[in-house]
Amino acid sequence: MKTRSAGTILATAAGIVALGLLAGRCAPSAPRGAKKAAAVSDIAAAAMKVYVAPGDLDEYYLFASGGHSGQVYVYGLPSGRHISTIPVFTPYPATGYGFDDESKKMLGELTWGDAHHPALSETNGDYDGRWLFINDMNARVARIDLRDFKTKQILGPIPNVSGNHASSFVTPNTEYAVVGSRFSIPIPKGTVAGVDKYATEYKGVVTGVKIDPKSGEMSIGWQILMPPFDYDLGDAGKLASDGWVFFTSYNTERATGKLEVTSAQRDRDYIAAVDWRMAEQLAAKGEGTMIGGIKVIDPAKNPGLVYFMPCGKSPHGVDVSPDGKYVVGSGKLQGVTTAFNWEKVQTAMRNKDFTGDEDGIPVLKYESIKDAEVPVGLGPLHTQFGPDGHAYTSLFVDSAIAKWKLGTWEVVDKVPMSYSIGHLAAAEGDTVSPDGKWLVGLNKLSHGRHITVGPSQPESSQLVDITEEKMKLVLDFFTEPEPHYAQIVKADKIKAIEVYPKEENKHPHAIWDVKDAGVTRSGDKVLVKMIAVRSTFTPTDFEVKAGDLVTLALTNIEQTTDELHGLGLLDYNINIVVDPGETKTVTFKAKKGVYPYYCTNFCSALHQEMQGYMIVR
Amino acid sequence: VKNSLQAVNRFLDAPVDVGPRALLVLAFLCLLPTYLTPLYNMTMFAPQYPEGLRLDIYSYKLVGGNDNQDIREINVLNHYIGMKDLATEDFTEFKWLPFVVGIFGLLFLRAAVLGKVSHLVDVAVLFVYFGAFALWSFGYKMYQYGHNLDPKAAVRVDPFMPPMFGYKKLANFEVYSYPQLGSYALAVAALVLGLALVFAWRRWRRETA
Numbered sequence: 144m145k146t147r148s149a150g151t152i153l154a155t156a157a158g159i160v161a162l163g164l165l166a167g168r169c170a171p172s173a174p175r176g177a178k179k180a181a182a183v184s185d186i187a188a189a190a191m192k193v194y195v196a197p198g199d200l201d202e203y204y205l206f207a208s209g210g211h212s213g214q215v216y217v218y219g220l221p222s223g224r225h226i227s228t229i230p231v232f233t234p235y236p237a238t239g240y241g242f243d244d245e246s247k248k249m250l251g252e253l254t255w256g257d258a259h260h261p262a263l264s265e266t267n268g269d270y271d272g273r274w275l276f277i278n279d280m281n282a283r284v285a286r287i288d289l290r291d292f293k294t295k296q297i298l299g300p301i302p303n304v305s306g307n308h309a310s311s312f313v314t315p316n317t318e319y320a321v322v323g324s325r326f327s328i329p330i331p332k333g334t335v336a337g338v339d340k341y342a343t344e345y346k347g348v349v350t351g352v353k354i355d356p357k358s359g360e361m362s363i364g365w366q367i368l369m370p371p372f373d374y375d376l377g378d379a380g381k382l383a384s385d386g387w388v389f390f391t392s393y394n395t396e397r398a399t400g401k402l403e404v405t406s407a408q409r410d411r412d413y414i415a416a417v418d419w420r421m422a423e424q425l426a427a428k429g430e431g432t433m434i435g436g437i438k439v440i441d442p443a444k445n446p447g448l449v450y451f452m453p454c455g456k457s458p459h460g461v462d463v464s465p466d467g468k469y470v471v472g473s474g475k476l477q478g479v480t481t482a483f484n485w486e487k488v489q490t491a492m493r494n495k496d497f498t499g500d501e502d503g504i505p506v507l508k509y510e511s512i513k514d515a516e517v518p519v520g521l522g523p524l525h526t527q528f529g530p531d532g533h534a535y536t537s538l539f540v541d542s543a544i545a546k547w548k549l550g551t552w553e554v555v556d557k558v559p560m561s562y563s564i565g566h567l568a569a570a571e572g573d574t575v576s577p578d579g580k581w582l583v584g585l586n587k588l589s590h591g592r593h594i595t596v597g598p599s600q601p602e603s604s605q606l607v608d609i610t611e612e613k614m615k616l617v618l619d620f621f622t623e624p625e626p627h628y629a630q631i632v633k634a635d636k637i638k639a640i641e642v643y644p645k646e647e648n649k650h651p652h653a654i655w656d657v658k659d660a661g662v663t664r665s666g667d668k669v670l671v672k673m674i675a676v677r678s679t680f681t682p683t684d685f686e687v688k689a690g691d692l693v694t695l696a697l698t699n700i701e702q703t704t705d706e707l708h709g710l711g712l713l714d715y716n717i718n719i720v721v722d723p724g725e726t727k728t729v730t731f732k733a734k735k736g737v738y739p740y741y742c743t744n745f746c747s748a749l750h751q752e753m754q755g756y757m758i759v760r
Numbered sequence: 761v762k763n764s765l766q767a768v769n770r771f772l773d774a775p776v777d778v779g780p781r782a783l784l785v786l787a788f789l790c791l792l793p794t795y796l797t798p799l800y801n802m803t804m805f806a807p808q809y810p811e812g813l814r815l816d817i818y819s820y821k822l823v824g825g826n827d828n829q830d831i832r833e834i835n836v837l838n839h840y841i842g843m844k845d846l847a848t849e850d851f852t853e854f855k856w857l858p859f860v861v862g863i864f865g866l867l868f869l870r871a872a873v874l875g876k877v878s879h880l881v882d883v884a885v886l887f888v889y890f891g892a893f894a895l896w897s898f899g900y901k902m903y904q905y906g907h908n909l910d911p912k913a914a915v916r917v918d919p920f921m922p923p924m925f926g927y928k929k930l931a932n933f934e935v936y937s938y939p940q941l942g943s944y945a946l947a948v949a950a951l952v953l954g955l956a957l958v959f960a961w962r963r964w965r966r967e968t969a
Contacts, residue, residue: 169801169940170938170940171936173805174810175934404912407913407914407915521932522932540932541807542807543807561807
């Protein structure tokens with residue numbers, strides 16, 4: 144009896160322990176909704192979609208901003224292949240950019256830039272494949288000519304602008320690229336006031352950069368004085384809203400210090416709506432006060448020029464629908480994106496349906512101008528559009544893209560992004576006629592999506608097939624640091640040349656015959672005209688004197704695709720590359736000694752023999 | 761009334777058998793994991809954190825996953841919603857809990873040696889009280905973290921109660937909260953004490969019948 148009871152007791156106790164352990168749920172290893180590995184058939188289908196066979200060409204260009212690398216990177220889609228780098232704000236020895244006299248002068252004193260938002264030129268609201276504009280935080284805007292994929296002009300630093308983030312969005316016929324100051328400062332530059340005077344003495348500005356319709360040459364069109372908010376992103380109105388340009392702003396608290404807290408106290412910040420045609424007319428009439436060498440227009444004195452549309456707090460993107468009827472903006476800390484109805488906005492402007500003003504700029508009543516708050520998900524940042532009335536909004540916090548319908552405001556689908564998506568780009572997705580087909584998520588974090596490369600991690604971008612109701616993630620690829628916005632344009636819209644035709648080369652020092660090569664001197668200034676052609680530099684050697692100011696003009700007389708030559712002058716900071724038919728000059732002070740120069744850009748079987756000597760006595 | 765009180769006294773004075781004494785030793789053993797393994801685990805998944813952020817709560821310390829980095833990460837994320845940092849110093853439980861569990865260990869052994877029903881009742885009642893208090897204390901701590909949010913925080917969320925057992929979706933995070941071996945062992949200790957009482961009662965009934 145006794146033993147049996149002891150046995151029972153122990154057995155029961157053991158049972159309890161076992162049950163306890165069984166019932167005991169432990170820490171899970173994966174979330175509930177964790178994706179099962181994709182089926183082989185799905186992988187095959189995705190592979191077929193993105194596979195561009197050797198020798199075949201991509202269907203689209205992706206022009207991705209390079210962020211603080213200062214460059215623009217060109218990828219092919221759907222392959223995701225990095226095809227080319229266009230140096231813009233930063234020297235790039237690979238193409239000799241920033242080493243020859245002309246590009247050095249264009250860069251000025253700065254050898255860094257922070258390029259965020261490329262803007263392809265437009266005609267009637269559609270990409271026309273002529274130019275690509277891109278902003279630099281250092282108050283500059285650059286123009287790349289897509290005929291040769293070269294940076295042709297850097298405008299700026301533009302007076303009174305500090306931190307050109309809300310840029311370089313273009314108007315529907317590329318009348319203007321815009322510039323908006325992310326940082327407010329006392330203006331003109333050089334004026335000093337402590338941050339305690341921030342709310343009153345610091346000013347923001349928005350600027351219209353006028354673009355010559357023929358040459359693309361940029362100049363300052365107009366500048367408008369704005370309250371000291373941080374102007375973040377922009378988009379030009381189109382069709383229904385043509386003539387207006389929109390800028391988001393944060394820190395309408397006019398706070399300083401720890402902005403992550405102090406600028407997030409109000410429930411709403413603003414989207415500024417600027418009547419750029421009116422700005423153009425005012426500028427033509429000479430309206431404005433001279434500040435920093437340019438006329439700055441005060442919107443308080445010019446009613447109708449600027450309005451504020453309240454938006455969820457700390458908004459990032461503002462995006463206009465293809466028909467121009469909706470302006471979409473989202474507070475980046477919220478779970479909804481707001482679609483403003485442009486008709487209602489105009490009605491509110493007409494009826495003076497205001498709730499107050501900011502430094503004389505009227506604030507429209509939110510309830511009167513919004514059509515819908517679309518529950519897209521957490522952390523909505525930017526919106527792109529498809530051809531069928533669908534909109535795609537990137538969600539940073541949710542790390543996903545939400546697809547929703549304009550008009551019905553219904554969220555149709557979501558696709559996860561790995562990880563923490565910032566901007567997104569749909570094929571021609573910010574024009575009047577989006578293509579659909581492809582959507583690229585430009586993610587901020589890539590951890591675990593690539594073979595390890597150490598602590599400095601690449602940015603991951605992901606290609607999503609949007610041809611069907613359900614979005615399908617089909618490709619991971621890695622974009623050079625650090626892409627912000629990117630634009631996708633149909634490849635056949637770009638008509639680039641592959642050699643510079645000889646007859647177009649108007650460079651004063653261009654020579655086409657080796658007989659014209661050689662050294663000419665005037666005083667201590669020496670001009671060396673040199674020819675590069677497979678596989679010789681002519682002259683193969685030349686002599687100058689120590690202290691001479693030498694200008695070396697190098698012409699590549701090849702007229703064959705891909706026959707580039709480089710000239711590296713050893714022990715000097717000189718490395719230039721000339722494309723077929725191109726002439727570049729580089730100017731330097733000669734120092735005593737013998738210095739070899741050689742072709743840096745592989746050209747031919749006897750590339751290694753393409754070399755010479757500079758003798759400096 | 762007098763009779764039944766006398767009966768209770770007789771029961772309380774009754775010696776306990778080998779079985780319940782063995783169970784007391786087993787209950788003692790069930791206290792040991794408190795010092796070795798976590799009592800609770802919270803695991804948080806978000807799209808950006810596919811491996812999850814992990815927090816193990818021991819009786820005397822907090823341990824984050826990924827060599828403790830996860831605590832830092834959790835605190836960085838929580839600062840956006842104005843939540844107080846998770847800090848070992850704020851858990852007063854860490855100071856008294858291991859000590860109290862040690863006392864219970866000694867009391868269990870004492871009851872096993874002295875072997876009267878009254879000793880068994882004492883430790884069982886005190887232990888259940890202790891368990892309930894510890895659970896309340898943990899829940900209250902969770903409640904405070906979820907409710908004392910800085911009103912000036914960048915992201916304002918409604919006050920919330922983190923899950924005590926199971927799953928809850930909080931913003932972009934899936935939060936899973938489960939007791940761990942240490943807690944389960946404590947629960948088993950309580951069950952074992954109850955069982956010891958039942959056996960002692962049944963034997964006393966049999967013998968007094």
